[in-house]
Amino acid sequence: xxxxxxxxxxxxxxxxxxxxxxxxxxxxxxxxxxxxxxxxxxxxxxxxxxxxxxxxxxxxxxxxxxxxxxxxxxxxxxxxxxxxxxxxxxxxxxxxxxxxxxxxxxxxxxxxxxxxxxxxxxxxxxxxxxxxxxxxxxxxxxxxxxxxxxxxxxxxxxxxxxxxxxxxxxxxxxxxxxxxxxxxxxxxxxxxxxxxxxxxxxxxxxxxxxxxxxxxxxxxxxxxxxxxxxxxxxxxxxxxxxxxxxxx
Ligand SMILES: C[S@@+](CC[C@H](N)C(=O)[O-])C[C@H]1O[C@@H](n2cnc3c(N)ncnc32)[C@H](O)[C@@H]1O
Numbered sequence: 001x002x003x004x005x006x007x008x009x010x011x012x013x014x015x016x017x018x019x020x021x022x023x024x025x026x027x028x029x030x031x032x033x034x035x036x037x038x039x040x041x042x043x044x045x046x047x048x049x050x051x052x053x054x055x056x057x058x059x060x061x062x063x064x065x066x067x068x069x070x071x072x073x074x075x076x077x078x079x080x081x082x083x084x085x086x087x088x089x090x091x092x093x094x095x096x097x098x099x100x101x102x103x104x105x106x107x108x109x110x111x112x113x114x115x116x117x118x119x120x121x122x123x124x125x126x127x128x129x130x131x132x133x134x135x136x137x138x139x140x141x142x143x144x145x146x147x148x149x150x151x152x153x154x155x156x157x158x159x160x161x162x163x164x165x166x167x168x169x170x171x172x173x174x175x176x177x178x179x180x181x182x183x184x185x186x187x188x189x190x191x192x193x194x195x196x197x198x199x200x201x202x203x204x205x206x207x208x209x210x211x212x213x214x215x216x217x218x219x220x221x222x223x224x225x226x227x228x229x230x231x232x233x234x235x236x237x238x239x240x241x242x243x244x245x246x247x248x
Contacts, residue, residue, distance in 0.1 A: 003068035019187035043095035044112030048075025055084035103131035110139035183244035
């Protein structure tokens with residue numbers, strides 16, 4: 001049980017595995033106006049940057065669950081580095097059926113709604129860990145511009161146009177599920193670049209160090225094609241945001 005290696009190669013230099021910058025992530029945490037001691041469950045926690053920095057800056061405590069052994073190790077190391085290892089823990093595991101032992105104040109899934117087979121299932125999964133009146137965060141892509149055809153959608157790493165909604169429709173989907181959308185933090189094209197373009201240098205340096213690795217041809221192919229694909233497709237068409245929800 002692990003994340004395919006190609007992802008951990010591409011994102012080995014990332015602390016945040018989504019298109020928010022550290023500044024946006026910090027602003028989102030502050031915008032929630034939650035008290036020190038807030039208990040968090042973060043499903044698909046990646047390298048733990050959100051939980052660790054919010055523990056340091058806002059006094060939150062909590063647990064992150066992620067399927068990647070490498071990212072989970074990085075999260076534990078980051079917690080130690082930031083001096084919050086006594087307040088946050090990181091569990092290696094499949095988050096798709098993970099429910100907290102004790103209800104939490106803030107339940108999050110930032111950039112992995114496939115663990116609940118989409119937005120509705122992920123909201124339901126998170127709600128099983130949330131105390132009444134608690135806050136939920138869901139990070140999800142949306143179409144900035146609707147792709148003109150299915151081929152363009154697939155070039156944005158979607159399976160098709162139907163994978164994602166336009167932003168007003170995504171907001172409506174949350175509301176139709178019975179939630180108030182109470183805050184949000186959106187990526188922009190520059191912050192997308194920090195997520196996407198930052199992978200190119202990581203891939204190039206990895207290739208220089210690992211020319212004979214079995215994944216070297218795949219990484220070489222991705223490094224050659226990704227910049228043009230990204231600037232003409234993902235950067236133009238795909239938006240991304242984290243949405244704060246409260247049950248009505
Ligand atoms: C786009 S990254 C987001 C990570 C983190 N939330 C962040 O924003 O930095 C998606 C994460 O989902 C994790 N993941 C994928 N499938 C998972 C599963 N079934 N259970 C737990 N984690 C999973 C990956 O290992 C990866 O860390």
